[in-house]
Amino acid sequence: MSELTEHLVELIRRASTELPADIEGALQAARQREQPGSPAESALAAILENVALARRGPAPVCQDTGTPIFYIYHPRGMSTGELRAQIEAAVAEATRRSYLRPNAVDSLNGRNSGNNLGVGFPVIHFTEWGEDALRVDLLLKGGGSENVGIQYSLPYDPLHAGRDLEGVRKVVLDGVYRAQGQGCAPGVLGIAIGGDRGTGYVHAKEQLFRPLGDVNPLPELAALEERLLRECNELGIGPMGFGGQTTVLGVKIGTYHRLPACYFVTIAYMCWACRRARMDMHDGQVTYV
Numbered sequence: 001m002s003e004l005t006e007h008l009v010e011l012i013r014r015a016s017t018e019l020p021a022d023i024e025g026a027l028q029a030a031r032q033r034e035q036p037g038s039p040a041e042s043a044l045a046a047i048l049e050n051v052a053l054a055r056r057g058p059a060p061v062c063q064d065t066g067t068p069i070f071y072i073y074h075p076r077g078m079s080t081g082e083l084r085a086q087i088e089a090a091v092a093e094a095t096r097r098s099y100l101r102p103n104a105v106d107s108l109n110g111r112n113s114g115n116n117l118g119v120g121f122p123v124i125h126f127t128e129w130g131e132d133a134l135r136v137d138l139l140l141k142g143g144g145s146e147n148v149g150i151q152y153s154l155p156y157d158p159l160h161a162g163r164d165l166e167g168v169r170k171v172v173l174d175g176v177y178r179a180q181g182q183g184c185a186p187g188v189l190g191i192a193i194g195g196d197r198g199t200g201y202v203h204a205k206e207q208l209f210r211p212l213g214d215v216n217p218l219p220e221l222a223a224l225e226e227r228l229l230r231e232c233n234e235l236g237i238g239p240m241g242f243g244g245q246t247t248v249l250g251v252k253i254g255t256y257h258r259l260p261a262c263y264f265v266t267i268a269y270m271c272w273a274c275r276r277a278r279m280d281m282h283d284g285q286v287t288y289v
Contacts, residue, residue: 004086004090004281005086005089005090005093006090007281007286008086008136008279009090009093009094010288011136011288012068012090012091012094012099012277013094014277015138015139015277016060016065016094016100016140017055017057017059017060017099018055018277019051019055019061019274020274020277022211023188023212023249023272024048026186026212026249026250027044027047027048027249027272030044030239031048033246034239034244034246038244039238039239039242039244040238040239040246041244043239043242044246047239047272058099060098060099060100060101061273061275062184062273062275063101064103064142065099065100065101065103065140065142065275066103066140066141066142066143067103067121067140067141067143068091068100068122068139068140069122069123069125069138069140069141069205070087070122070124070125070136070137070138071125071138072087072124072126072135073129073134073135073136074129074135075129075132075134076128078134083126084124087122087124091115092115094116095114095115096115100116102114102116104116104117104121105118133281134280134281135279135280135281136280137209137277137278138276138277138278139205139208139209139275140275140276141268141270142271142273144182144184144271145183145187145269145271146269147183148179148183149201149204149266149267149268150175150178150179150269151200151264151265152174152175152264152266153263154168154171154263154265155263159171163263167265168191168193168265169227169231172189172232172251172265173228173232175267176232176247176248176269179237180241181237181238181241182241184272184273185237185238185240185246185248185272186238186239186248186249187247187269187271188208188212188250188251188270189228189248189250189251189267189270190204190206190207190267190268190269190270191251191253191265191266191268192206192207192253192254192255192264192265192266193254193255193256193265194257194258194264195256195257195258196258197264199256200256200264200265200266203254203256204254204266206254207252207253207254208270208274209276210252212250216252216253221254221255224253225252225253228251229248229250229251232248232251233248235247249272249274277289
């Protein structure tokens with residue numbers, strides 16, 4: 001396997017400093033919908049100015065560069081141990097270059113490792129696939145938005161939410177309402193229906209890799225995503241909780257098999273700085289998305 005570390009550093013730089021085009025476009029459209037001079041319009045204007053400055057820097061879009069979450073799709077026979085070593089080397093180097101803020105803190109003594117390496121940090125998922133190529137997807141998940149993620153077990157009596165898509169709808173709206181302006185709205189919702197408590201959060205975050213403009217292949221979920229996007233924005237919470245028409249930029253839902261006794265709905269809330277990037281390597285050629 002060829003040396004990947006420097007390519008991975010570049011992937012991290014892009015994720016940290018360049019907001020994806022679909023997210024930036026959604027923020028620009030949101031600004032146009034808000035009343036000129038309103039707190040919501042001013043907040044979105046400041047966000048967009050920040051995005052432009054970060055790209056020119058280059059500098060991180062947000063001071064909290066979050067948890068690096070890698071999804072690695074590799075061909076058969078490629079060493080995952082060597083891949084992990086190069087990812088960790090790239091994370092440490094990206095931290096040295098200030099593309100990432102040191103965020104890995106020991107939970108027992110409170111010490112920061114200083115290089116974003118630690119037990120379970122960064123997060124790396126490996127999948128062997130049938131392609132003769134390597135793909136690396138990266139999501140930088142900030143702490144503020146992580147704090148307002150939430151999980152419900154249906155039925156949920158306080159909302160009379162049953163084990164059906166109407167029940168899912170009720171608890172998602174409740175989760176967004178509870179978050180208010182925390183989590184740096186406008187956000188993107190990754191939602192997992194099913195799984196267990198642990199895999200629910202993993203799968204919910206996987207939904208955040210989907211582009212805003214894609215359409216769920218399951219018609220009933222596509223309809224629910226569209227309805228929730230509209231209804232979340234009717235809550236009036238708005239950017240940073242200042243009120244307005246844009247509380248959520250996108251809603252992405254996946255369904256997963258579950259135990260008969262369990263029906264979990266898990267919401268991974270992503271802030272406006274939805275930082276994701278992709279690297280593909282085929283025949284020694286590297287491309288970034």
